[in-house]
Amino acid sequence: MSKYEAEKRFQLIEFLGGRCSCPPSGDCWHESSCRVYDDRCLQLDHINGGGSLDARRRGGNGQMIAYYLKHLDEARRNLQILCANCNWVKRDRNKEVGTAQRRWLNNLLSRKIEKGSLTP
Numbered sequence: 001m002s003k004y005e006a007e008k009r010f011q012l013i014e015f016l017g018g019r020c021s022c023p024p025s026g027d028c029w030h031e032s033s034c035r036v037y038d039d040r041c042l043q044l045d046h047i048n049g050g051g052s053l054d055a056r057r058r059g060g061n062g063q064m065i066a067y068y069l070k071h072l073d074e075a076r077r078n079l080q081i082l083c084a085n086c087n088w089v090k091r092d093r094n095k096e097v098g099t100a101q102r103r104w105l106n107n108l109l110s111r112k113i114e115k116g117s118l119t120p
């Protein structure tokens with residue numbers, strides 16, 4: 001990712017709240033709402049799935065970000081910010097993960113990595 005792309009991505013993340021939007025939930029790794037806001041750990045997630053399809057239609061991830069920066073209301077409707085951990089948990093819930101990833105995830109969930117240790 002070029003510096004330019006990284007800045008665009010950061011802009012979009014800031015626009016969408018700049019932190020993980022995962023609510024408090026019993027089946028995620030955190031107990032109260034997730035407070036990760038380090039943008040190195042944050043990912044743009046399509047609320048209703050279909051991310052790869054969307055990216056393809058728009059010609060790749062960079063294009064997708066450029067598109068949503070021009071269509072912010074659409075961005076607010078379709079995208080949310082999740083940290084990497086919450087994104088994996090969501091994928092697991094939607095059965096989008098393979099075996100090795102599942103092992104790693106189960107390990108993560110069973111330890112609940114010292115609650116909130118990822119937040120600064």
Ligand SMILES: [Zn+2]
Nearest residue numbers: 020034083086
């Ligand atoms: Zn999170």
Ligand SMILES: [Zn+2]
Nearest residue numbers: 022028034086
């Ligand atoms: Zn979560």
